[in-house]
Amino acid sequence: MSETVTIIGGGLAGTEAAWQLAERGCQVTLYEMRPQRQTGAHVTDRLAELVCSNSMGSTLPDRALGILKNELLRMGSLVIRTAFKHALPAGAALAVSREDFAEEITGLIGGHPNITVHRQEVTEIPAGPVIIATGPLTSGALTAQIQALTGQQHLYFYDAMAPIVVADTIDMTVAFRQSRYDRESELGGDEGDYINCPLNKEEYARFVQAVLDAPKTELKGADKELERYFEGCMPIEALAARGEKSLAFGPMRPVGLRDPRTGRRPWAAVQ
Ligand SMILES: Cc1cc2nc3c(=O)[nH]c(=O)nc-3n(C[C@H](O)[C@H](O)[C@H](O)COP(=O)(O)OP(=O)(O)OC[C@H]3O[C@@H](n4cnc5c(N)ncnc54)[C@H](O)[C@@H]3O)c2cc1C
Numbered sequence: 001m002s003e004t005v006t007i008i009g010g011g012l013a014g015t016e017a018a019w020q021l022a023e024r025g026c027q028v029t030l031y032e033m034r035p036q037r038q039t040g041a042h043v044t045d046r047l048a049e050l051v052c053s054n055s056m057g058s059t060l061p062d063r064a065l066g067i068l069k070n071e072l073l074r075m076g077s078l079v080i081r082t083a084f085k086h087a088l089p090a091g092a093a094l095a096v097s098r099e100d101f102a103e104e105i106t107g108l109i110g111g112h113p114n115i116t117v118h119r120q121e122v123t124e125i126p127a128g129p130v131i132i133a134t135g136p137l138t139s140g141a142l143t144a145q146i147q148a149l150t151g152q153q154h155l156y157f158y159d160a161m162a163p164i165v166v167a168d169t170i171d172m173t174v175a176f177r178q179s180r181y182d183r184e185s186e187l188g189g190d191e192g193d194y195i196n197c198p199l200n201k202e203e204y205a206r207f208v209q210a211v212l213d214a215p216k217t218e219l220k221g222a223d224k225e226l227e228r229y230f231e232g233c234m235p236i237e238a239l240a241a242r243g244e245k246s247l248a249f250g251p252m253r254p255v256g257l258r259d260p261r262t263g264r265r266p267w268a269a270v271q
Helices: 012-023 065-073 078-085 098-111 139-149 201-213 221-226 235-240
Strands: 003-007 025-032 053-056 093-096 116-121 130-132 193-200 269-271
Touching: 003 012, 003 221, 012 025, 012 078, 012 098, 012 116, 053 065, 065 078, 065 130, 078 093, 093 098, 098 116, 193 201
Parallel strands: 003 025, 003 130, 025 116
Antiparallel strands: 053 093, 193 269
């Protein structure tokens, strides 16, 4: 292809697309609006910055996410190759050092002879071959352009904030280190990759009640209007409200864990 391909957005999708095209001899112009214009979730000026979780999910060969990673590796994926290079101990999941990961991809993209990077917001869809890879936090002006092009009024993105447990608040005489089913990663050494806070039946019931009784953040804007959650990323309080055991069968599931105090699986666990 002799024409230059324009890619808007230097996140995971944009950098991978740029790399694949450039490696095949195409000329690529990549636009990334940060740091001139931030998104509200990204905090650095790096390309391929991971927002929120640093885990890319399972690496197991019998899981959809594991199969996908393997396929991407075989196809020469820049993102997955770099993620494995900067992996952190995380049991059977691929978690990465977000700084090292983004730093390396920024350097590789910036140094590729077929890629020109412009740090600039794109407000109109340019002519010629274009890949729009601006993700869930596409800037306002470009969102309006995409809406006009697709005829869709609402481009909707919902995400729940992950609850954070402060390490200092964990009683390590009760909590224990283990990866589910003892699937420790090779990176982690002998200690389990995860800290698990076990709960028995009564503790779990008290925990769920406390979540239900706690003050809630009110939904705003379109979220409030639609009152709809993304099932793949539910807030803990919305899950708890669905039934007493929802958390114990969801993010607090104890499967594959063994409490060393009892030698048995706990009723529930915060991992
Ligand atoms: C708050 C939040 C939390 C999330 N948590 C998770 C999580 O835990 N796990 C998970 O898998 N996914 C999570 N996601 C989804 C996450 O965004 C995607 O997994 C991933 O980042 C998508 O990659 P992307 O390349 O499509 O978009 P991004 O990585 O967001 O990259 C898009 C890039 O385009 C740039 N850009 C936007 N508009 C313009 C413009 N007009 N001109 C030029 N550049 C522009 C942005 O600055 C950004 O760098 C979360 C998203 C958000 C917003």
